[in-house]
Amino acid sequence: xxxxxxxxxxxxxxxxxxxxxxxxxxxxxxxxxxxxxxxxxxxxxxxxxxxxxxxxxxxxxxxxxxxxxxxxxxxxxxxxxxxxxxxxxxxxxxxxxxxxxxxxxxxxxxxxxxxxxxxxxxxxxxxxxxxxxxxxxxxxxxxxxxxxxxxxxxxxxxxxxxxxxxxxxxxxxxxxxxxxxxxxxxxxxxxxxxxxxxxxxxxxxxxxxxxxxxxxxxxxxxxxxxxxxxxxxxxxxxxxxxxxxxxxxxxxxxxxxxxxxxxxxxxxxxxxxxxxxxxxxxxxxxxxxxxxxxxxxxxxxxxxxxxxxxxxxxxxxxxxxxxxxxxxxxxxxxxxxxxxxxxxxxxxxxxxxxxxxxxxxxxxxxxxxxxxxxxxxxxxxxxxxxxxxxxxxxxxxxxxxxxxxxxxxxxxxxxxxxxxxxxxxxxxxxxxxxxxxxxxxxxxxxxxxxxxxxxxxxxxxxxxxxxxxxxxxxxxxxxxxxxxxxxxxxxxxxxxxxxxxxxxxxxxxxxxxxxxxxxxxxxxxxxxxxxxxxxxxxxxxxxxxxxxxxxxxxxxxxxxxxxxxxxxxxxxxxxxxxxxxxxxxxxxxxxxxxxxxxxxxxxxxxxxxxxxxxxxxxxxxxxxxxxxxxxxxxxxxxxxxxxxxxxxxxxxxxxxxxxxxxxxxxxxxxxxxxxxxxxxxxxxxxxxxxxxxxxxxxxxxxxxxxx
Amino acid sequence: xxxxxxxxxxxxxxxxxxxxxxxxxxxxxxxxxxxxxxxxxxxxxxxxxxxxxxxxxxxxxxxxxxxxxxxxxxxxxxxxxxxxxxxxxxxxxxxxxxxxxxxxxxxxxxxxxxxxxxxxxxxxxxx
Numbered sequence: 147x148x149x150x151x152x153x154x155x156x157x158x159x160x161x162x163x164x165x166x167x168x169x170x171x172x173x174x175x176x177x178x179x180x181x182x183x184x185x186x187x188x189x190x191x192x193x194x195x196x197x198x199x200x201x202x203x204x205x206x207x208x209x210x211x212x213x214x215x216x217x218x219x220x221x222x223x224x225x226x227x228x229x230x231x232x233x234x235x236x237x238x239x240x241x242x243x244x245x246x247x248x249x250x251x252x253x254x255x256x257x258x259x260x261x262x263x264x265x266x267x268x269x270x271x272x273x274x275x276x277x278x279x280x281x282x283x284x285x286x287x288x289x290x291x292x293x294x295x296x297x298x299x300x301x302x303x304x305x306x307x308x309x310x311x312x313x314x315x316x317x318x319x320x321x322x323x324x325x326x327x328x329x330x331x332x333x334x335x336x337x338x339x340x341x342x343x344x345x346x347x348x349x350x351x352x353x354x355x356x357x358x359x360x361x362x363x364x365x366x367x368x369x370x371x372x373x374x375x376x377x378x379x380x381x382x383x384x385x386x387x388x389x390x391x392x393x394x395x396x397x398x399x400x401x402x403x404x405x406x407x408x409x410x411x412x413x414x415x416x417x418x419x420x421x422x423x424x425x426x427x428x429x430x431x432x433x434x435x436x437x438x439x440x441x442x443x444x445x446x447x448x449x450x451x452x453x454x455x456x457x458x459x460x461x462x463x464x465x466x467x468x469x470x471x472x473x474x475x476x477x478x479x480x481x482x483x484x485x486x487x488x489x490x491x492x493x494x495x496x497x498x499x500x501x502x503x504x505x506x507x508x509x510x511x512x513x514x515x516x517x518x519x520x521x522x523x524x525x526x527x528x529x530x531x532x533x534x535x536x537x538x539x540x541x542x543x544x545x546x547x548x549x550x551x552x553x554x555x556x557x558x559x560x561x562x563x564x565x566x567x568x569x570x571x572x573x574x575x576x577x578x579x580x581x582x583x584x585x586x587x588x589x590x591x592x593x594x595x596x597x598x599x600x601x602x603x604x605x606x607x608x609x610x611x612x613x614x615x616x617x618x619x620x621x622x623x624x625x626x627x628x629x630x631x632x633x634x635x636x637x638x639x640x641x642x643x644x645x646x647x648x649x650x651x652x653x654x655x656x657x658x659x660x661x662x663x664x665x666x667x668x669x670x671x672x673x674x675x676x677x678x679x680x681x682x683x684x685x686x687x688x689x690x691x692x693x694x695x696x697x698x699x700x701x702x703x704x705x706x707x708x709x710x711x712x713x714x715x716x717x718x719x720x721x722x723x724x725x726x727x728x729x730x731x732x733x734x735x736x737x738x739x740x741x742x743x744x745x746x747x748x749x750x751x752x753x754x755x756x757x758x759x760x761x762x763x764x765x766x767x768x769x770x771x772x773x774x775x776x777x778x779x780x781x782x783x784x785x786x787x788x789x790x791x792x793x794x795x796x797x798x799x800x801x802x803x804x805x806x807x808x809x810x811x812x813x814x815x816x817x818x819x820x821x822x823x824x825x826x827x828x829x830x831x832x833x834x835x836x837x838x839x840x841x842x843x844x845x846x847x848x849x850x851x852x853x
Numbered sequence: 854x855x856x857x858x859x860x861x862x863x864x865x866x867x868x869x870x871x872x873x874x875x876x877x878x879x880x881x882x883x884x885x886x887x888x889x890x891x892x893x894x895x896x897x898x899x900x901x902x903x904x905x906x907x908x909x910x911x912x913x914x915x916x917x918x919x920x921x922x923x924x925x926x927x928x929x930x931x932x933x934x935x936x937x938x939x940x941x942x943x944x945x946x947x948x949x950x951x952x953x954x955x956x957x958x959x960x961x962x963x964x965x966x967x968x969x970x971x972x973x974x975x976x977x978x979x980x
Contacts, residue, residue: 271939271940271943274940274943275939275943278943278946278947282946282947286946289946289952289953290943290946292955293939293942293943293946
């Protein structure tokens with residue numbers, strides 16, 4: 147630069163040089179103008195020096211400016227954001243950042259902003275907004291900017307756009323960020339988070355999830371086809387819809403979103419089908435149902451769960467199905483994916499796996515109860531669970547908890563009055579259902595109360611008389627409490643009319659059964675127009691038949707297998723399996739012919755083999771290889787009894803052989819009886835009943851635990 | 854102290870808006886549940902500010918806005934809206950609304966909007 151300034155001032159410097167020589171020359175020193183010349187020369191020198199200095203400063207500044215511009219360009223070209231501006235003509239200014247080229251894949255200088263960014267969006271609103279922006283007062287321009295789209299999709303990219311009004315230039319600046327990858331990553335993370343959440347929910351509810359998944363499969367593989375025998379075509383679709391809706395709700399509650407989304411689509415399909423086929427034929431419905439892959443709906447979620455928790459997590463036979471390592475790994479993954487706070491919550495959830503809060507178990511009814519109230523036109527103001535943190539073994543309480551649905555259902559159906567009815571009685575329009583859970587003196591108690599109309603004791607009395615449960619005299623001897631307790635009895639509660647008039651009924655017997663299975667007690671208190679309170683008390687220490695249930699299931703499975711095998715080998719038939727149920731009984735109804743035996747395998751069990759005449763004929767004919775005349779059956783009863791005993795002997799013998807770990811043995815030899823309308827008495831013994839049919843003959847295989 | 858009239862057909866929304874405005878030091882001098890009532894209230898109380906739900910029965914927020922503009926040129930009108938109603942918001946701005954508040958009503962946002970329409974001095978959070 148000094149070079150250039152030297153160059154620039156060469157003439158002036160030569161002038162100065164010349165002047166200096168003159169001043170130094172002695173011959174001019176006497177000249178009268180010498181002094182003035184010398185001072186002029188000095189001033190010239192000063193001026194030149196100053197000029198050079200100014201030039202230097204200016205040069206410096208220019209360099210600074212150049213550097214700043216360079217930096218700015220560098221910034222604009224390297225920043226991972228697109229900057230562009232446009233003015234009143236909507237044309238994009240030539241100064242935009244390099245990233246814009248990556249985003250738009252072209253030079254965008256002079257392009258129309260609307261054409262470039264907004265044309266593909268769904269409405270003309272953007273055009274409208276753009277047109278309005280510059281017509282309004284400058285100070286109001288920023289009002290319009292939030293109306294412009296903040297996110298757009300362009301060339302398969304997701305762009306986030308911020309807008310800024312640049313007052314000095316009267317232009318709008320767009321700051322564009324490509325968030326495609328970020329969004330994809332976020333979605334991935336979100337998916338993983340949801341999967342982990344679902345897994346945690348599923349393991350903390352594993353008993354009930356297993357149950358529901360099995361029920362679900364069983365329903366769509368078998369039960370639905372049974373329905374065709376029982377229901378009309380229209381009813382089938384409606385019931386199917388309801389069933390799907392229930393499963394959808396349940397699965398979505400556990401975060402099984404793929405399942406619930408698929409079920410949601412299935413609901414839509416049914417709606418469409420019903421619209422297109424107002425009165426479909428059975429064939430059409432079957433065809434329609436077969437097009438829906440119900441099994442596939444839940445596979446995806448279950449696969450995800452199994453990936454995390456190991457295969458066969460939902461395998462029915464295993465009671466504890468999660469490996470410790472899997473739990474540890476699950477916790478680690480949760481730490482990776484969830485922020486503090488949420489993370490701890492989930493880990494606590496897992497830690498509580500062994501014991502579960504009873505409150506949480508009952509909590510699942512809140513939604514159900516509200517929904518039911520809405521469905522039947524009642525108003526529920528409050529559903530409250532008060533608990534002092536009672537923890538229970540979920541498996542132990544599963545069946546009882548499941549049966550509690552009847553209490554909540556009764557509260558809504560028969561307890562809580564319709565809003566207008568409540569208002570007339572001076573009650574608040576919406577009813578309440580309150581549930582209290584506590585622990586006291588080694589007992590767990592659950593009280594469920596509603597503030598509905600209460601139970602009409604007189605109506606129960608009348609019904610008990612009508613149904614010949616008690617005579618008029620007898621009933622007068624009963625206490626109020628004893629009468630109230632009738633609502634828990636089978637004969638009483640299965641009748642539809644009880645349901646309608648007395649205001650209580652269906653299902654309470656099953657609650658009582660479940661309570662008694664746990665060695666507990668159930669009671670009811672009610673006040674007319676004030677409400678009903680049901681109290682359940684369960685002893686904590688009672689050894690539950692849980693283990694035995696597993697044992698019994700296993701025994702029945704083997705017994706049934708040997709029976710089916712016998713029929714297959716000897717009759718070359720495949721018995722049609724009707725149903726299987728686990729229950730508690732007080733009485734067992736016998737069939738025409740029965741073989742009773744008592745076996746020991748860890749515990750004592752009765753095996754009762756009941757066959758009707760038709761089945762007896764088929765079995766015995768085959769066994770003795772002779773034709774039996776049904777009409778002369780009476781004479782042959784002895785033959786039949788003996789033959790059946792032998793058949794039973796063979797089957798049970800095979801059955802004993804199939805027991806691997808321990809040996810089973812007869813406690814008593816089989817005994818055969820032929821009866822009509824016979825009953826065997828029991829005391830709430832556990833029973834597994836399995837029904838078969840062989841060529842229209844009925845066979846019952848019963849396994850009963852002797853307590 | 855700046856005065857305000859709150860107009861919304863939903864009573865819960867009115868309560869919410871009133872609560873936030875009061876917290877920011879405004880005096881609520883009236884409320885209305887439709888455009889007609891709003892005009893009457895403004896006539897009576899001559900407020901500094903009106904918050905106007907963009908969607909109302911009887912007289913729509915935008916119609917009401919236009920009438921208010923005609924009658925009270927100095928009045929600040931702030932629309933209450935949801936972002937899904939972009940077209941209406943645009944219409945409102947074009948019809949002279951001073952500003953708009955996007956639901957859900959949050960104190961921070963309301964504060965910003967008030968500063969921009971009434972000025973910093975209108976706000977008194979010590980109230």
